[in-house]
Amino acid sequence: xxxxxxxxxxxxxxxxxxxxxxxxxxxxxxxxxxxxxxxxxxxxxxxxxxxxxxxxxxxxxxxxxxxxxxxxxxxxxxxxxxxxxxxxxxxxxxxxxxxxxxxxxxxxxxxxxxxxxxxxxxxxxxxxxxxxxxxxxxxxxxxxxxxxxxxxxxxxxxxxxxxxxxxxxxxxxxxxxxxxxxxxxxxxxxxxxxxxxxxxxxxxxxxxxxxxxxxxxxxxxxxxxxxxxxxxxxxxxxxxxxxxxxxxxxxxxxxxxxxxxxxxxxxxxxxxxxxxxxxxxxxxxxxxxxxxxxxxxxxxxxxxxxxxx
Amino acid sequence: xxxxxxxxxxxxxxxxxxxxxxxxxxxxxxxxxxxxxxxxxxxxxxxxxxxxxxxxxxxxxxxxxxxxxxxxxxxxxxxxxxxxxxxxxxxxxxxxxxxxxxxxxxxxxxxxxxxxxxxxxxxxxxxxxxxxxxxxxxxxxxxxxxxxxxxxxxxxxxxxxxxxxxxxxxxxxxxxxxxxxxxxxxxxxxxxxxxxxxxxxxxxxxxxxxxxxxxxxxxxxxxxxxxxxxxxxxxxxxxxxxxxxxxxxxxxxxxxxxxxxxxxxxxxxxxxxxxxxxxxxxxxxxxxxxxxxxxxxxxxxxxxxxxxxxxxxxxxxxxxxxxxxxxxxxxxxxxxxxxxxxxxxxxxxxxxxxxxxxxxxxxxxxxxxxxxxxxxxxxxxxxxxxxxxxxxxxxxxxxxxxxxxxxxxxxxxxxxxxxx
Numbered sequence: 001x002x003x004x005x006x007x008x009x010x011x012x013x014x015x016x017x018x019x020x021x022x023x024x025x026x027x028x029x030x031x032x033x034x035x036x037x038x039x040x041x042x043x044x045x046x047x048x049x050x051x052x053x054x055x056x057x058x059x060x061x062x063x064x065x066x067x068x069x070x071x072x073x074x075x076x077x078x079x080x081x082x083x084x085x086x087x088x089x090x091x092x093x094x095x096x097x098x099x100x101x102x103x104x105x106x107x108x109x110x111x112x113x114x115x116x117x118x119x120x121x122x123x124x125x126x127x128x129x130x131x132x133x134x135x136x137x138x139x140x141x142x143x144x145x146x147x148x149x150x151x152x153x154x155x156x157x158x159x160x161x162x163x164x165x166x167x168x169x170x171x172x173x174x175x176x177x178x179x180x181x182x183x184x185x186x187x188x189x190x191x192x193x194x195x196x197x198x199x200x201x202x203x204x205x206x207x208x209x210x211x212x213x214x215x216x217x218x219x220x221x222x223x224x225x226x227x228x229x230x231x232x233x234x235x236x237x238x239x240x241x242x243x244x245x246x247x248x249x250x251x252x253x254x255x256x257x258x259x260x261x262x263x264x265x266x267x268x269x270x271x272x273x274x275x276x277x278x279x280x281x282x283x284x285x286x287x288x289x290x291x292x293x294x295x296x297x298x299x300x301x302x303x304x305x306x307x308x309x
Numbered sequence: 310x311x312x313x314x315x316x317x318x319x320x321x322x323x324x325x326x327x328x329x330x331x332x333x334x335x336x337x338x339x340x341x342x343x344x345x346x347x348x349x350x351x352x353x354x355x356x357x358x359x360x361x362x363x364x365x366x367x368x369x370x371x372x373x374x375x376x377x378x379x380x381x382x383x384x385x386x387x388x389x390x391x392x393x394x395x396x397x398x399x400x401x402x403x404x405x406x407x408x409x410x411x412x413x414x415x416x417x418x419x420x421x422x423x424x425x426x427x428x429x430x431x432x433x434x435x436x437x438x439x440x441x442x443x444x445x446x447x448x449x450x451x452x453x454x455x456x457x458x459x460x461x462x463x464x465x466x467x468x469x470x471x472x473x474x475x476x477x478x479x480x481x482x483x484x485x486x487x488x489x490x491x492x493x494x495x496x497x498x499x500x501x502x503x504x505x506x507x508x509x510x511x512x513x514x515x516x517x518x519x520x521x522x523x524x525x526x527x528x529x530x531x532x533x534x535x536x537x538x539x540x541x542x543x544x545x546x547x548x549x550x551x552x553x554x555x556x557x558x559x560x561x562x563x564x565x566x567x568x569x570x571x572x573x574x575x576x577x578x579x580x581x582x583x584x585x586x587x588x589x590x591x592x593x594x595x596x597x598x599x600x601x602x603x604x605x606x607x608x609x610x611x612x613x614x615x616x617x618x619x620x621x622x623x624x625x626x627x628x629x630x631x632x633x634x635x636x637x638x639x640x641x642x643x644x645x646x647x648x649x650x651x652x653x654x655x656x657x658x659x660x661x662x663x664x665x666x667x668x669x670x671x672x673x674x675x676x677x678x679x680x681x682x683x684x685x686x687x688x689x690x691x692x693x694x695x696x697x698x699x700x701x702x703x704x705x706x707x708x709x710x711x712x713x714x715x716x717x718x719x720x721x722x723x724x725x726x727x728x729x
Contacts, residue, residue, distance in 0.1 A: 049389060049411035067689050067722050135561065136553030156556020159497045161706065247499040250555060250704060251697035264688075266382045267407070273688055274385060274407055 034287065040280035050276075058281035068264075068278060074252060075260045082169050082256065083233035090173040091225050094180025095218075099210060101181070102188040112185075116178035123175070127242035130171045134158050158244060161253035168243050168254060175239075176232075180225040187221030188214060216308035223301040227294050234290050237262065257286050341370045341628055344384065344394040348374035353648045360644065361635045368628045370396075381407065388413040388620070395623040396632055399446050401435030401613040403685035408618075409438045414445040415619040415626060422447065422633050431677065432654035435613030439686070446616030447636045450651040453578040453668050454507035454610035454678055460592045462489055462572040470596040472607075474513065474540060477599045481549040484572050491549040493571035495557020501576075502699035503692055505541065507610030507678050508575035512598040513537040516608065516676045523683060525726025529716040538702060538709035545703045555704050567591060578668045579614075582650045595664070597671050609671045612678035613654070687723040694719040 041058050044051040062068045097115055101108050118126065133140045136156035145154050157167040191214065199213055215222075237258030240248065246268045248255025265279025343354070351372055358370045373394065375383045381404055387393040388408065399405050399414070408414060419426050426433070428448060436446035458470060466487045471477040481491035496502050506514075514537050521527035529535075544550065551557045551565055566574040567588045574580060584591055597609045617636045619629035635641055642655030650662060652669055660666045677683070684691025698712040707715070721727035 046411050067719060131558075134556075136556035137551075137561070156497070156553040159495075159553065159556030159704075161701075161704065244497075245499060247693065247697065249497060249499045249700065251701040251706075267404070268378075273403055273686070273690065274381065275688065 037280045037283050037287075040276055041284045043277055045274075045276040054277070058277045059285065062278055062281050062285065071252070071255065071260055072257075072282070075248070075255045075257045078165060078248075078254065078256050079234050079236065081165065082172075082236060083230060085166070085169050086173055086176075086229055086233055087226070089170070090177050091180045091222075091229060093173070094177050094225065095184050097177065097181040098184030098188055099214065101185050115181050118175050119178040119182075121175070123238040124242060126171065126175045127239055130174075131158070131243055134167060159250060161250050164244060164250060165254045168239055171243070172236075172239055180229075183221045183225055184218055187218035191217045219301070219305040219308045223298065223305060226301060227298050230294055230297065231290055234286065257282065261286065339367050339369060339625075339628065341368060341396050341625055341632060342394040343370050343372050343632075344397040345372070345374050346377040346380035346398065350649060356648065357641065357644065360641075361632060364635070365628070365631050368631065370632070384408060385411075385413075391622060393620050393622070395620050395625050396629045397618055397620070398449070398615055399436075399618045400615045401448070402681055403687075403690065405436055405446065405616070406438060406686060409445045410440065413621055415621045415623075415629070416443050417445060417447065417619070417633060418443070421630050422637050425637055427656055428637070429654055429656070431611065431682075432613050435682070436616040436618075446618040447633050448613050448616045448654050449636070449645065450614040450649075451611055451654050451672070452614050452678075453652070453672055453675070454504055454511065454576070454612075455578065455595045455597055455668070455671060456508055457566070457574045457576065457580060457584070457593055457595050459566070459569060459572050460594050462569065466572075470594070471599050473603060474599045474601055478544070478547070478549075481544070481547070485549065490551055490565060490571035491573060492544075493551055493562045493566035493574045494576070495551045495554040495559075495562050496700050496703050497554075497556050497561075498559035499696040499700060500692070501559050501562065502696045502703070503678075503680060504576050506538070506695060506699060507598075508577075509544075509598050510537040510541060511608040511610045511676055512600045512605060513540065514676070514679075516606070519676050519679055519683075522679070528727050529713040529720070530710065531713070535709045535713045538699070538712055541699070542702055542709060546705075550703075555700075563587070578652065581664055581668075593664070595667060595671065597674070607674060609675045610678040611672060611675045612681045614651070684720055684724070689719045689722070691716065691720055 044054045062072050101112050134157045142154040157163045236256050240254050240256055244254045246259055246263045248259050261282040264275050267274045354372050399408050432448040436448055437444050466483055468480045468483050471480045484491045514534055518533045565571040567584045597607045600607050623629055639655055639657050642653035642658040646653040646658055647661045680691035680695050694716045698715050701707045702712045717727055
């Protein structure tokens with residue numbers, strides 16, 4: 001009897017000891033900062049000193065009023081462009097690569113590692129590497145282009161407003177394409193081989209196989225890739241920060257919400273003004289947008305998984 | 310449930326204790342914590358503090374440096390949480406006000422720092438809070454925007470430092486014909502566009518234009534400003550900046566100059582030391598921005614780098630003020646300038662380095678580094694507008710007139726004289 005009573009107590013302590021530290025950690029470093037950003041956004045700030053309560057003014061400013069609103073919407077449109085582009089090249093190409101790897105074409109073992117290798121590199125390394133590659137004078141990229149007779153298309157990729165955002169988007173795709181590839185590959189490998197074999201015996205074409213059998217059956221993998229890409233694209237910061245600077249150089253053509261939030265809240269070399277009110281409002285809006293859209297999208301995608309399976 | 314609660318409370322208490330311990334403790338009497346963004350000057354400050362300790366052996370100063378980009382954030386976060394240092398370096402103008410405005414800094418005046426008000430007015434202005442007109446820091450260095458040139462290349466090609474803008478174009482043409490990049494500058498790093506304007510165009514824009522901007526008589530659509538921008542655009546169109554300049558960032562420009570691939574660099578006096586460090590054999594000299602026609606006043610652009618301040622909540626204000634008095638002394642100014650190769654604004658300081666002497670001479674005829682001095686207090690700052698405007702203009706995506714109009718429009722959102 002006594003032992004029976006002791007066991008749950010011991011277990012309770014055990015469970016508590018396991019749950020409390022991560023819970024405390026999450027509460028201190030995730031929940032608390034989010035809640036405080038919510039509170040900060042409703043105040044006027046003098047540097048880091050809180051002044052009066054201003055209600056929704058900071059939100060209205062960043063969404064509707066000069067000089068904030070045009071920058072917010074420009075940055076948002078760039079995030080959308082980045083998301084759509086990455087959806088096509090990063091996830092799309094990732095799926096194709098996964099399919100090619102799953103077909104076990106010659107050399108697939110090597111390529112499986114090669115495709116995933118950039119993912120394990122730190123963003124700082126990737127950014128510096130590609131900044132050097134794309135350098136207009138010493139860069140490898142332009143040199144290779146010239147070598148192959150494409151000298152007329154060489155250009156300062158990161159210096160032109162027409163090419164800079166695309167250049168860093170492609171670098172991002174290069175860095176991360178291994179991730180959707182791996183997820184899709186795992187999804188494809190989970191499909192029972194007899195289904196694929198049976199369809200081959202029935203004589204379906206490669207395209208039909210991909211479209212009507214494989215694609216629907218990797219729907220859970222697609223959900224993961226789509227939603228994570230969405231969150232990543234709208235919180236994009238490190239790569240543009242390292243490659244084009246806080247201002248979204250040249251003249252704001254690579255400005256995204258992450259950069260705009262950072263320079264508004266913390267200031268930069270050329271403005272020094274820290275504005276926590278508008279910065280927090282931007283952060284809260286970004287958080288709400290990402291949270292709401294990704295929640296609804298996840299629900300939809302999950303429903304799609306069920307319909308398709 | 311109770312067990313869960315107790316454990317949770319204990320864990321939280323442990324976490325709270327751990328985080329409290331991780332904060333540095335406040336300095337005890339006779340101790341000063343000194344904060345700076347200049348980690349590279351650590352050895353020099355050890356010397357300065359040793360010097361200070363000769364008069365005040367009882368004060369122990371600890372030097373703590375932070376990464377320059379994050380320094381303002383680190384400092385104001387610490388000050389807001391009452392965990393700030395006793396004495397610290399602060400930046401000038403807008404960034405200075407971000408720390409001074411919330412009342413974090415101790416007021417400095419003639420009675421607690423004698424001789425302070427004898428410092429030049431432009432230097433003091435950078436450490437004066439506009440709202441109350443009081444001074445909160447002892448200025449330590451000014452920087453000058455000018456043109457640095459490679460004397461060996463100039464001699465080899467047979468050109469002399471130009472006096473007028475036309476001569477500058479002529480020199481650039483000869484350099485280019487000799488296969489040398491005239492200007493190392495590129496525009497990919499935003500703030501480099503602001504230095505280009507001040508270093509190359511100050512003499513054309515002129516002091517009167519600056520006075521008119523401040524008094525509200527003129528805005529940035531003014532002919533003096535727009536025409537000067539136009540000439541800068543011509544310089545870029547003639548390919549006198551670095552090749553593919555729109556993609557050349559700041560470190561690349563520095564490399565082009567210090568390696569001898571380019572003959573000139575339009576930038577700040579703060580470049581001189583790093584250039585020499587990366588290429589000790591480099592022979593350089595400086596000249597002020599060329600004038601439009603002979604006889605016009607030749608100007609450099611000047612701004613205050615920053616100053617030393619005392620935390621208003623420090624337990625050791627008296628010792629902090631002793632240090633401020635030392636920082637404001639001629640003896641310190643001389644030591645500072647000649648050890649670190651920076652221009653001290655303290656009156657009567659003599660410079661041993663000939664280059665420093667030369668820059669100090671050029672400073673006698675100067676205007677301010679305009680956007681930093683007047684329009685970095687609110688967003689969008691004049692600097693941000695000028696930087697992106699000039700970047701766009703040099704890329705050929707805006708005319709000088711449009712650039713001037715955009716800058717005026719941006720500043721007009723908070724500067725009353727521009728509102729129409």
